[in-house]
Amino acid sequence: MLDVDLVAERGRFRLEARFRAPTPGVTALFGPSGAGKSTLVHALAGLIAARGRIALGAECWLDSARGLAVPAERRGIGYVFQDARLFPHLSVAGNLRYGARRARAATPVVREDEVVALLGLGALLARRTAHLSGGERQRVALGRALLSQPRLLLLDEPLAAIDGARRDEVLPYLERLRDALAIPMLYVSHQYDEVLRLATEVVLVAGGRTVAAGTPAALSLDPRLRPVVGGDAIGAVLEAEVGPLDPASGLASVAIGAGRLRLALPGAKPGDRLRLQILARDVILATEAPRGLSVRNALEGRLEELVPEGPDEMLAVIELGGPRVLARITRAAADELRLRPGLGVWALVKAASLRGHAYTRHA
Amino acid sequence: MLSAEEWQALRVSVCVAGGSVAISLPFAVPVAWLLVRARFAGRSLLDAFVHLPAVLPPVAIGYLLLVLFGVRGPLGGWLYATFGLRLAFTTAGAALASAVMSFPMMVRAMRLSLEGIHPGLEEAARTLGAGPLDRFLSVTLPLMAPGILAGVVTAFAAGLGEFGAVITFASNIPGETRTLPLALYSAIETPHGEAAAARLATLSIALGFAGLLSAEFLARRLRARLGG
Incomplete structure (x- = not known):
């Protein structure tokens, strides 16, 4: 169980988030652009300061009451950014190894050959990152995050920067990860169809707050979802x-x-x-x-x-x-x-x- | 082709330029990083201080160095008493003077390349488990390499040609602090020194060209490696 109760500020924007997500599984943080989803995952990863409590099972990353705030590099949280953020001075294999070398887990949860097979990276390993397509970049970023042996994987709108056809190329890989690995994932999206395809649990984020949570089925009947998805998708x-x-x-x-x-x-x-x-x-x-x-x-x-x-x-x-x-x-x-x-x-x-x-x- | 004194001036110039790069490089990288990435009180003050040598007369820099690093100066006295190191009127002193003069250029080149690096890459490294020093060494520094190279080359070229600060702080001692521009100046001042002056000027031009061309070549290779 991922247990989150935090307040974070970015400039004038204030986010208050409180939710629990069952693990393993894919919990979608769903809401309109500007709702605070990105601020929330940044705070979870420790990339921006937050107050409150974040715990995954027995592991606690933030507990302001006890003065605990584990720095991002020691949280063991994998992060897949919207813009992939591959290291341009390293090859695809070098990018994958970057996280693997710094993995904190004593026993690896995923092996390199497993990740390469799951994400279809075999043919890309020797390539430089500059000439990869958007979809390929995101698959490499996913692999890199997975090989750091994360306790939790944050996916911050990983498909938003990719055009429609390429999105359908990456989505099946995400489904495979969900079905094959036991790593809990938080998936940020403002696309309802992506959420329905991937999520096992949905947290609705709107106006800097977590508004509602539940399974996709339960939430689909929730009146608070309607203004977010819009008339035709109800x-x-x-x-x-x-x-x-x-x-x-x-x-x-x-x-x-x-x-x-x-x-x-x-x-x-x-x-x-x-x-x-x-x-x-x-x-x-x-x-x-x-x-x-x-x-x-x-x-x-x-x-x-x-x-x-x-x-x-x-x-x-x-x-x-x-x-x-x-x-x-x-x-x-x-x-x-x-x-x-x-x-x-x-x-x-x-x-x-x-x-x-x-x-x-x-x- | 060149006389013994002219060869000597070339050797001194290369030593002074090399020494000045060796002195300024370890300071320029962290200062550039501080100016681009860090947010702290006094950042604009540091910025202004770093750029001071670019706007002050070189002779004034030489004079200040003499005051600070002369054998009786507060820093120079300490260096001499502790390490027996004398800077004024030595090759090392000439290197220090040209290091101070070329420092703003070096920092500027590094700043430009650092500003071109997406800070998100350092964030990504962080989420992959890299601590502050690890991130700097494994991500920032390799990506800064073209800027560091450009800074080193411009500082080296400036070091070959620095005149005012060197002659004020280190004087014009043949074989010790008489660099190419100082030898050129002396040749012009000497009766019948026109031929020597022409040779030294030609040599300076050739060195300048060689420096610029090799910098361009290295930068192209680095960019190719960085996939740009």
Whole structure:
């Protein structure tokens, strides 16, 4: 468990952060630009002064009450910067070795050949850093941080400086690290899709404070998340397991509460863990069982809550026997259907619009 | 081609220039670092003090050195009593005088290169477990190398040619403190010394060229190594 309760100041900006992150796992520090995420990771790494307490399990890096503040170079916290910060006077191999030589851990957690294989660095080792692509630079920076045998890995928007196509090149490597290594990671991002793909836990940072925390699924229903992700990205996140595949259609069946969704999941095997985002704008709400529709997925549930969203729209929270989905509807429709909490409803989901992030199950 | 005295002047010049670089280098690197990276009270005062020799008349610097490092001066007296080291009117003294004169140039060259190094690289080294001295030696110093080289070359070239401070503090003693410019000056002052003066002037030009060309060559090789 990573335990953080600190106050840090950078110029006039004041950050107050309090959260606990389960370890191992990837905890995303998610929030808009300027929210204080970067200040927070700088304070965690010890690169700027902070007051309060930071502890990972039995190891304490900051405890102002006891006058303890371990300097950055002795925290054993790996840091992957947005701009990679590779040493230009060293080759790729030299950069990797820089951290490895100074590792404080008595027994290495990751070996060099393992890191080189995981991050696909073999062909780059002899290269100078100046001519690497953005994606390659970040992979080398990741490898360098990992080989310093960190107790905790901080990733400060490692994909922000990379263009879209290259980002998709680096993301799978991050997923591999998450699934293969037991090093706890804090992943800073203002991209919700990255967070949904990588995080096992999310801490929402806004206006210099940690506002809310929880699993991606729990946080997806939290009203405090909505202004941060913006209207079109609002939607329930569900954790599920891939069920049997239908041999005829090739669609996978996924249990959601009492109901089932059928959807195309290329490459997924029964038993795989699945994180599914169902956008509120893609859910249609019906008060009767639908008939004669092309929509394959109708989930029966109960209307739990109606939340006004702007002047014309409302957000319906639909309970599906455990999990919940969100549906965006117009105020006019809500009035016409005489929607009220407690009403039995159907949530219709178009399979083609679902976003699924499958990942391997942790041992 | 050159007379024995002219060879001697060349040898003295090289010794004085080399000595001046050896004296100023160990101070210039930390001073440049302090001026660029450190935040402390009195930084502008240090900055001004470092640049003083660039704006004072060289003769005034020579005079101040004489006052401080003369055998009866506070520092010179102590050096003589403790180590038996005499600076005034010696090659070492000439080296000291040209070291003081070229110090601002040397610091400036290093500052420029240090300012070009992203401080984030030192931060990165820190998160990888490098302490302050380790960071400086493993990251900052290698990246400063082109600036250090430029500083050394300009200071060496300036040391070959320093006149005012040297003649005031160390005088014009053949074989001891008579460097190329002092020999050139003496030749001009001597009747029928025109040929010698021409040879010494030509020699100075050749040395200057050689210095600049080799500096450029070394800088290019260093930049290539740094991947720039």
